[in-house]
Amino acid sequence: MILDDATAFNGLKKGTIANKGIINNRMTNFLFKKLEESGIETHLIEEINDRDTIVKKVEIVPLEVIIRNIAAGSFSKKYGVEEGKELKCTVLEFSYKNDELGDPLLNLAHAYALELVTPEEAAHISKMAYHINDVLKKFFIEKNLILVDFKIEFGRYDGRIILADEISPDTCRLWDKDTKEKLDKDRFRRDMGNVEDAYIEVAKRIGLV
Numbered sequence: 001m002i003l004d005d006a007t008a009f010n011g012l013k014k015g016t017i018a019n020k021g022i023i024n025n026r027m028t029n030f031l032f033k034k035l036e037e038s039g040i041e042t043h044l045i046e047e048i049n050d051r052d053t054i055v056k057k058v059e060i061v062p063l064e065v066i067i068r069n070i071a072a073g074s075f076s077k078k079y080g081v082e083e084g085k086e087l088k089c090t091v092l093e094f095s096y097k098n099d100e101l102g103d104p105l106l107n108l109a110h111a112y113a114l115e116l117v118t119p120e121e122a123a124h125i126s127k128m129a130y131h132i133n134d135v136l137k138k139f140f141i142e143k144n145l146i147l148v149d150f151k152i153e154f155g156r157y158d159g160r161i162i163l164a165d166e167i168s169p170d171t172c173r174l175w176d177k178d179t180k181e182k183l184d185k186d187r188f189r190r191d192m193g194n195v196e197d198a199y200i201e202v203a204k205r206i207g208l209v
């Protein structure tokens with residue numbers, strides 16, 4: 001069951017975002033179906049109600065796979081780049097999915113050394129991540145939303161790597177194309193207010209409410 005609990009900064013900030021569980025469940029399933037249509041296998045089996053979905057039981061690869069189209073968040077902070085700057089090329093980065101360590105950024109040599117993923121799996125994950133970005137960027141811009149960056153996770157299933165976890169305003173930065181207004185979890189992380197309204201606005205634009 002997907003609830004309305006929200007956390008940020010590795011659990012240091014806690015709260016709730018009304019109806020976010022419903023929006024995230026429905027939006028993830030909607031986008032996963034769209035990705036399936038373009039050849040990306042996902043964990044989705046069946047949405048059974050607003051907050052519950054039956055999924056394939058995967059073994060999660062302990063990597064957070066991040067794609068960046070525009071500078072924001074930790075990238076802007078770490079490299080001293082203004083938020084909103086178009087990046088010369090799409091950035092694919094990985095962090096070690098480990099709450100105790102604060103999900104540290106790592107490169108693939110680190111990931112192989114730590115036996116988090118094999119080179120074959122990483123090649124597959126990287127290819128899928130760029131493909132997912134192409135599909136989502138195109139989809140969101142038609143809804144007047146810029147896909148700034150996002151985090152995805154993959155799982156091992158029956159000898160294959162498939163897309164798992166979620167894709168929602170919790171895991172993507174989505175900005176209004178014209179005003180650059182933030183319509184994602186940064187509103188919660190940064191105490192900007194109107195968090196619920198932002199999630200509903202995204203859901204409306206993609207036709208879920």
Ligand code: 5GP
Pocket residue numbers: 064066072073074075103149150151170171172173185
């Ligand atoms: P950043 O590294 O700039 O904080 O995040 C990059 C992108 O990945 C953002 O879209 C952010 O929402 C997503 N992201 C990174 N780590 C996490 C995480 O642990 N949880 C969630 N929900 N999103 C994450």
